[in-house]
Amino acid sequence: MRRLIFIDRPYLNTNSFFYFLFFCFTFFSSLPLYGTKLPELTPKKVNAKIDEILKSHASYKTLTPLIIERSLQNFVSELDPTKTYFIKSDIEEWLKPTPAYVQQVLTDFQKSNFKAYEQIYWKMRQAIDRRHRLDKEVDDAHLPKATLDEFKDMDWAANEQELLERLKKMRYLQLEVVSSLSPEVRDLTLQRIAKRQARFEEEIVQDKNPTLDQLVILTKVLKSVASALDTHTWYFTPEEAMQFMIAVQQRLFGIGVQLRDDLNGFTLVKIVPGGPAALGRELKAKDRIIAVNGEPVVGMDINDAVELIRGEENTPVMLTVIREADEEGLKKEEKLDIKVMRGEVVLKETRLSSSSEPFGDGILVYLHLYSFYQDPHNSSALDLRKEIERYSHEAPIKGIILDLRSNSGGLLSQAVDVAGLFITKGIVVSIKDNTGAVQNLREIENHPAWTGPLIVLVNRMSASASEIVAQSLQDYGRAIIVGDKETYGKGSFQTFTLNTSVGEKVNPEGEYKVTRGRYYTVSGKTPQLKGVIADIVVPGPLSEMEIGERYAKYPLEGDKIPENFEDDLADIPFFQRSKVKMLYRFDLQKRLTDYTRFLPTLKENSAERISGDKDYQNFLKEIKRKDGNEEDADLESFGQNDLQLHEAYNILKDLVILRERKEADRESAHTSLE
Numbered sequence: 001m002r003r004l005i006f007i008d009r010p011y012l013n014t015n016s017f018f019y020f021l022f023f024c025f026t027f028f029s030s031l032p033l034y035g036t037k038l039p040e041l042t043p044k045k046v047n048a049k050i051d052e053i054l055k056s057h058a059s060y061k062t063l064t065p066l067i068i069e070r071s072l073q074n075f076v077s078e079l080d081p082t083k084t085y086f087i088k089s090d091i092e093e094w095l096k097p098t099p100a101y102v103q104q105v106l107t108d109f110q111k112s113n114f115k116a117y118e119q120i121y122w123k124m125r126q127a128i129d130r131r132h133r134l135d136k137e138v139d140d141a142h143l144p145k146a147t148l149d150e151f152k153d154m155d156w157a158a159n160e161q162e163l164l165e166r167l168k169k170m171r172y173l174q175l176e177v178v179s180s181l182s183p184e185v186r187d188l189t190l191q192r193i194a195k196r197q198a199r200f201e202e203e204i205v206q207d208k209n210p211t212l213d214q215l216v217i218l219t220k221v222l223k224s225v226a227s228a229l230d231t232h233t234w235y236f237t238p239e240e241a242m243q244f245m246i247a248v249q250q251r252l253f254g255i256g257v258q259l260r261d262d263l264n265g266f267t268l269v270k271i272v273p274g275g276p277a278a279l280g281r282e283l284k285a286k287d288r289i290i291a292v293n294g295e296p297v298v299g300m301d302i303n304d305a306v307e308l309i310r311g312e313e314n315t316p317v318m319l320t321v322i323r324e325a326d327e328e329g330l331k332k333e334e335k336l337d338i339k340v341m342r343g344e345v346v347l348k349e350t351r352l353s354s355s356s357e358p359f360g361d362g363i364l365v366y367l368h369l370y371s372f373y374q375d376p377h378n379s380s381a382l383d384l385r386k387e388i389e390r391y392s393h394e395a396p397i398k399g400i401i402l403d404l405r406s407n408s409g410g411l412l413s414q415a416v417d418v419a420g421l422f423i424t425k426g427i428v429v430s431i432k433d434n435t436g437a438v439q440n441l442r443e444i445e446n447h448p449a450w451t452g453p454l455i456v457l458v459n460r461m462s463a464s465a466s467e468i469v470a471q472s473l474q475d476y477g478r479a480i481i482v483g484d485k486e487t488y489g490k491g492s493f494q495t496f497t498l499n500t501s502v503g504e505k506v507n508p509e510g511e512y513k514v515t516r517g518r519y520y521t522v523s524g525k526t527p528q529l530k531g532v533i534a535d536i537v538v539p540g541p542l543s544e545m546e547i548g549e550r551y552a553k554y555p556l557e558g559d560k561i562p563e564n565f566e567d568d569l570a571d572i573p574f575f576q577r578s579k580v581k582m583l584y585r586f587d588l589q590k591r592l593t594d595y596t597r598f599l600p601t602l603k604e605n606s607a608e609r610i611s612g613d614k615d616y617q618n619f620l621k622e623i624k625r626k627d628g629n630e631e632d633a634d635l636e637s638f639g640q641n642d643l644q645l646h647e648a649y650n651i652l653k654d655l656v657i658l659r660e661r662k663e664a665d666r667e668s669a670h671t672s673l674e
Contacts, residue, residue: 038215039237039510043112046218049509050225053233056495058434058517058556060229063109065102070228070554071221072097072105075117078220079204084170085127087163088156094120095156117221121204121213128201134164143172192261199301219510226512231552232494233514239303241498241511254310255317256345257283261302265290265322276343283338284323291320311342352380354387357649362396364652366645368403372410372418372465380410381417388421388449399453399652402469403645405483405540409464412493412519416441418465419472421449422479426522426589427564428472431493433517438561440571446587453659454479455652457645458532459540460547463488467527468519474532475523475565477592480602480655481535482648484542489549491528492556493519520561528558535595536603536651538610540644544623565591598658605654606647616643 041049054061072094080086093101094116105116146169157163174193178186203216219237226235236244256275259266265288268277277283290298292308309317318339325332350370356363367387372380391397409415416428420443427440456470456479467487473479496513498506520526529550549555567588569577610616 037238038212039219040508041215041218041222041510043114043218045509046114046222047110047112049222049235049512053226053229053235053512053514056434056514056516057229057233058492058515063106063225065099065106067225067228068106068109069097069102071224072102072116072120074224074227075120075220078224079120079124080127082170083154083156084163084166085124085131086156087127087160088158090123090127091120091156114217114221117224118217121217121220124204128205130160130163131167134160134167137164138168138171140171140175143168143175146170146172148173188262195261222510222512226514228554230492230515230554230556231549232490232492233512235510235512237510238506238508239307241506244496244511244513245498253313253342254306254345255283255340255342257309259289259302259306262288264288265298266302266305268321272345275345276340279343280338280340283319283321283340287321287323287336289319289321293318294320313343315342316340317342351378352383352387354391356391356394358395359398359653359656362398363391363394364649364656365391365397365400366403366649367400368405369418370407372407372412372414374411374414379417380414381421384418384421385449397450397452399455399656400450401455401457401645401648401652402479403457403648404462404466404470405457405459405644406461407463407466408461408488409466409490412441412465412468415465415468416443419443419469420445422451422454422473423476423589424448424587425584426476427567428522429468430520430522430524430561430564431517432520432561438571440564440567442567442584443589444584453652453655455648455655456481457648458483458487458534459644460484460486460531460542460545461488462532463490463549464493467491467532468521471521471523471525471527471532474535475521475525475591476589477595478589480595480599480651481532482538482651483534483644484540485537486531486533486548487527488547489527489529489531491518491520491526491549491558493517515556518556518559522564524561524563526558526560528556530558535599536606538606538644538647538651539620539623541623594659595655598655601658602651602654606651609650610647613643615641616647619643 050063054063060067076086076091076094088095097105108115144165150169151173154166157166174190178189181189219235222235226233254275255277256272257268257277258270258272260269268283268285268287268289271277271283271285289305289309290296292305295308297305297308309319311317316339318337321336321338323334323336325334351373352370353368355366357366365388367384369380369384374380388397388400412429412431419428423443424446425443427442430438430440432438454473456473458466458470458481462470462483467490470479470481470487474481492515494513494515497511518526518528529548531548567584569580569584572580610620
């Protein structure tokens with residue numbers, strides 16, 4: 001049995017971020033399976049993998065007609081995510097299958113027969129041929145005007161003519177996006193678009209290679225069935241599994257550069273500070289890589305080129321680069337072979353940032369945590385503690401803002417540790433798994449890093465681990481939650497079948513993460529669907545958007561368990577309970593009411609500031625335009641000021657002043673009594 005680790009990170013899966021997804025496809029596309037190492041799958045292995053997933057799932061234990069029906073629809077969407085290939089008549093029997101047909105597919109499925117999915121796959125080949133024919137009819141000189149709104153929640157095209165009009169409008173939008181670029185860059189960008197489309201289609205249109213066909217079909221069957229269980233259950237190819245771990249840990253082994261596909265090579269657009277390339281000092285931004293270890297990479301997919309560059313720590317990689325030089329006004333190119341030793345690359349700028357500003361006789365500290373991460377050397381909780389200790393040595397800390405905006409989660413254990421920085425002892429989160437058993441995860445160290453005024457800043461994209469921390473601190477009365485009205489609303493937890501911290505290799509059959517159950521904070525509430533409700537609403541750029549779990553495809557329902565502020569240790573085995581109680585019962589975090597009495601004043605002050613701020617009022621009007629869609633909202637006109645953060649600072653200052661006044665009054669009253 002492979003070891004599981006708790007993972008708590010949602011994928012973007014909302015209607016409002018359709019625009020983001022649209023341009024991801026237009027310019028970057030999803031990672032194609034063809035041309036990369038496909039999973040080592042057979043029909044029987046697919047069934048075995050699905051059985052494993054079902055055994056662990058929070059709700060479904062066996063394949064049902066509902067899952068099969070969803071999987072057929074998912075398979076169609078896997079092949080045509082932008083709805084620019086199929087027309088309704090191509091796929092109607094799979095989008096709205098009859099009960100008899102679904103039952104037959106289920107019966108076949110249980111026999112490792114995936115005939116229905118193969119039929120959809122072959123239908124996609126025909127749709128690609130039609131798309132090529134229709135693309136030839138798209139005349140760049142005569143395109144209908146279009147807006148991104150037309151692509152939101154769109155249905156499948158009813159016929160070829162409607163599909164042709166859709167392609168024309170998509171082309172109009174592509175040209176509109178690149179219209180402000182220089183001719184050279186514009187042409188290069190359009191070539192990238194064409195290349196991405198070609199790579200996307202190559203996955204399906206292969207030259208009579210039945211082995212690859214079967215592997216692609218089986219991979220997409222696994223993806224379609226896994227994602228039919230709920231929004232956050234996913235199957236990963238080996239390559240995707242490694243990318244997922246990089247996203248969770250925010251670290252990798254390579255040389256530390258960011259690349260751009262320029263068709264004639266891969267240009268270094270950024271060198272990661274502290275990475276091997278930065279330490280070596282030989283590579284420079286704008287260098288164009290044309291070969292890796294002597295293997296030409298021009299024309300190669302960027303993901304394949306990146307895999308060639310990455311490798312084990314302390315191993316060399318030879319890069320052949322073209323560097324432009326300007327000598328006496330003449331541009332000259334030189335070809336260089338540069339050896340770089342691979343090493344650990346920690347993506348610090350996507351982990352944590354901090355700053356401070358003077359206030360009174362001390363400072364206010366700002367901590368922006370971008371994800372909940374952990375590797376053998378660092379973790380989000382450890383790094384936060386170090387930052388708090390560092391600032392405390394510089395000046396007295398008067399208050400802290402913990403910014404969790406757009407932090408979509410990470411490791412569940414780190415959520416517990418981060419919350420533990422601000423409380424003494426007690427339950428942080430409880431998880432109820434697929435068996436119905438409840439396990440409490442506790443802070444037991446009693447070494448808080450900060451016990452003073454605390455603001456937690458959130459937005460609609462604060463999710464999972466962020467919601468655990470925010471709601472736990474809110475439950476205990478340790479922090480005031482400021483920001484968008486509610487957070488994302490992901491109250492489920494997942495396990496992932498790969499644990500690289502113990503040196504596991506990726507399973508050549510692929511990996512998966514599966515929703516095991518829901519989590520609840522000490523109040524017994526889960527943020528599932530509802531999110532964490534802000535104590536003081538301070539709108540930001542995402543406030544009016546339809547973002548959240550409730551907009552996801554197959555979300556779990558929310559529920560509640562009894563609150564456990566007293567912590568009866570019921571989940572601890574009886575014979576161990578008394579011993580644990582002796583060590584744990586002292587200094588349990590109490591439910592504080594210190595901030596409650598200040599909330600009316602804080603809300604009133606904040607509302608008055610926002611209503612009297614002309615920039616903020618204009619900003620609020622902009623984000624409400626077009627139902628909150630950002631297409632026409634000129635948010636840049638408000639400069640570089642983060643209005644939401646600025647107001648969070650004002651609230652923290654008010655809180656510090658109110659607390660200090662209260663403390664001064666208490667001391668004055670005490671002196672009078674003496």
